[in-house]
Each structure stands twice: as C-alpha cells, then as structure tokens.
Amino acid sequence: MRRWRRSGPSLTAKPQALLALLLLKPDVVANRDWLVDQLWGDAPPAAAVATLRTYAYQLRRRLAADDRIALHGKGGGYLLQIPPDALDSARFEALTAVRRLDDQVAQATLSRLLAGSWIELGRRDEAQVFLERAMAHSRAAGDRTGEAHAHYMTGRLLRMQGRLSASARR
Structure with missing residues (x-):
C-alpha cells in the first residue's frame, strides 16, 4: 500500500x-x-x-x-x-525456506566437524552418531557435497574400525 x-x-x-x-x-x-x-x-x-x-x-x-x-x-x-516477488508474504516464505536450508547446511557442517573430532579421538560410536546426523541434514538441504563428505568420513570411520579390530586380534 x-x-x-x-x-x-x-x-x-x-x-x-x-x-x-x-x-x-x-x-x-x-x-x-x-x-x-x-x-x-x-x-x-x-x-x-x-x-x-x-x-x-x-x-x-x-x-x-x-x-x-x-x-x-x-x-x-x-x-x-x-x-510473487511483489508480495512481502511471498518474500518472507522464500527467505524462511532459504533459512531452513541454511540451518540444515549449518547443522550438517557442524555434525561433520564433530564427527571428525570423535574420529580423531578414536570414539567410533559418537562419530557414527554425528555422521548419521550430517547425512540427514545434508540430504534435507539437498547438499550433495556435504553428503559426499559425510560418506567419505564414514569410510574413514570404517577404516579406523577395521584397524582397531585388526589390532585387537593381535
């Protein structure tokens, strides 16, 4: 008006x-x-x-x-x-959607960082929890790069678990 x-x-x-x-x-x-x-x-x-x-x-x-x-x-x-761009309500909805995606990407990034810390400390269970969260948030945001990084970290975790299992058998 x-x-x-x-x-x-x-x-x-x-x-x-x-x-x-x-x-x-x-x-x-x-x-x-x-x-x-x-x-x-x-x-x-x-x-x-x-x-x-x-x-x-x-x-x-x-x-x-x-x-x-x-x-x-x-x-x-x-x-x-x-x-739609002439309506404040449409702009608000678009910005809210972007914010939700940004929140998902931020959550995925934080989860990957925390998982990496747990991997470095050799805490497999905690790392797995955060990697699963990272995957879910990346999927929700449509962040294929984040999802690929979480897959890579999952591989790191599996390799670590394999090394730990091998050393436990010795």
Whole structure:
C-alpha cells in the first residue's frame, strides 16, 4: 500500500479492504458474492455489485502505475495478477525456506566437524552418531557435497574400525 499511496490520494477504507481481500488470493478469481459478503457482511447496500465495480475501477487506476500488477474482472469475480516477488508474504516464505536450508547446511557442517573430532579421538560410536546426523541434514538441504563428505568420513570411520579390530586380534 505504501507504494501506491505515493502515487496519488490514498484509497478509502473499502477499496483498501478489497485490495487486502484480493491479496489473500493472488492469481485466483475471488468470487463477487464472496467479496460483497466480506466487504459488507450481512447488510450489503442495494448497489453493492455496482459499488464493488467502482472500487475495482479505483484499484485498477492505482495499480496501473506498476505494469507487473493487473486487476481483471473474470467469471463473476476479480483476479489480481501479481508476481510473487511483489508480495512481502511471498518474500518472507522464500527467505524462511532459504533459512531452513541454511540451518540444515549449518547443522550438517557442524555434525561433520564433530564427527571428525570423535574420529580423531578414536570414539567410533559418537562419530557414527554425528555422521548419521550430517547425512540427514545434508540430504534435507539437498547438499550433495556435504553428503559426499559425510560418506567419505564414514569410510574413514570404517577404516579406523577395521584397524582397531585388526589390532585387537593381535
């Protein structure tokens, strides 16, 4: 809304509410009856549909400043076409997804480091636990390099176990 406030007089409450309702369902036709119900509840004015058209017209004029966004009348309702990167909620979801991946990669890296420390100390069981965690976090993040490194470390652990078993038999 801030973007459009700068381009002219601010919208009144109902057109702002219409925009908010359409932003709840971007790129989906919002049924005219549903919009009327949301805007006026149980007591819509007699000219609710005509007033809704006026609000849509006001929004179209305001949205015309950004050629990536368009409001269309479709199939008994309205469709707000808006690219995902223009919505704060879409940006938030994308950043949250990246953060989850970053957390997975960080957890995998930390687990590999801890596993390496346990391998150096000859603590097989602890190393195995952290290698399994590293593998799981790497898979969850789609980090093939991290997963390959965890496989390599697992091989190191198995070689160490083989050496320990051989020396125990002597």
